[in-house]
Amino acid sequence: MLIQNQNKELLLKKMKDKMNKILNYFKKVFSKIRIGKANxxxxxxxxxxxxxxxxxxxxxxxxxxxxxxxxxxxxxxxxxxxxxxxxxxxxxxxxxxxxxxxxxxxxIPNLTEERRKELIRINKLKLEQAKIRLRNIRKEYNQTIKFKLIDKDILNKSKKHINEVTREYICLIENIFNKKNKEIRNL
CATH class of the missing domain: 3.30.1360.40 (Gyrase A; domain 2)
Structure with a gap:
């Protein structure tokens, strides 16, 4: 049982590390979007x-x-x-x-209304790509724990935890997306 818990914790840590890389990349990409303000x-x-x-x-x-x-x-x-x-x-x-x-x-020139709409459209595509990557990581780790964990209770708790972590990262990315789009609309 102890070995299974250690496996579970190690797998969850690896999963969070991968999700953090996606989150950091997403932040970096969004920080470079020109919205009429110098950066x-x-x-x-x-x-x-x-x-x-x-x-x-x-x-x-x-x-x-x-x-x-x-x-x-x-x-x-x-x-x-x-x-x-x-x-x-x-x-x-x-x-x-x-x-x-x-x-x-x-x-840095001011944005036209047409350019604002284009930026928001592009941002939505980037958001969807990030969500897909996060969901693929979730899928990968859900499959991995099936083979590594024998105890059904630990397996079910792990799946539940993986889903919660994935939702948490999706919310973080959506918050970055919403903040950037609010900046774009308000300039």
Whole structure:
């Protein structure tokens, strides 16, 4: 009985770890959605080809918000300004750079109503994908415990617990989704 409880706890921990990865990925994806307000997180994945190496933008420049819709990038070496511009334009995040002396400005335009609707539609697709991934994890662990646990009571309690944890993660993801869509509608 003790071995079965240890197996159950280990399986549940592994399941929660997988679900946390999905939740964190979902948070990261939603934090990068441009909604008319400047957010330095949209530049997190920008790398610059510098001395034959790909270097994260944060390692070669300071990045700051000057107001609610403007990001300012100050390279530590002025000669890399064109490389930074090129990397931002190649990144396909839809930002337009404005060179201004030894720095780059990025102005985030306000959203049109059409773009708001498109963002909400895309967000719904991302939400459904995350829910499907969570449900697949639930299915995987429900099948796994059938083979690992012999005691029917522990098996039933484990299934119930797996369903509760899955519902909890789905609620967390839905809350992130609702918060982002509220931001999109209110801008």
């Amino acid at each position: 330095t997180e949209i530049l997190d994945d920008i790398t610059v080809e510098y001395y034959d190496k790909k270097i994260n933008l944060y390692h070669i420049a300071s990045i700051e918000l000057t107001n609610s819709n403007t990001i300012l990038i100050k390279p530590w070496e002025p000669n890399i300004l064109p490389l930074i511009e090129k990397s931002i334009l190649k990144s396909k995040i839809g930002l337009v750079t404005i060179p201004n002396g030894n720095l780059i400005q990025i102005v």
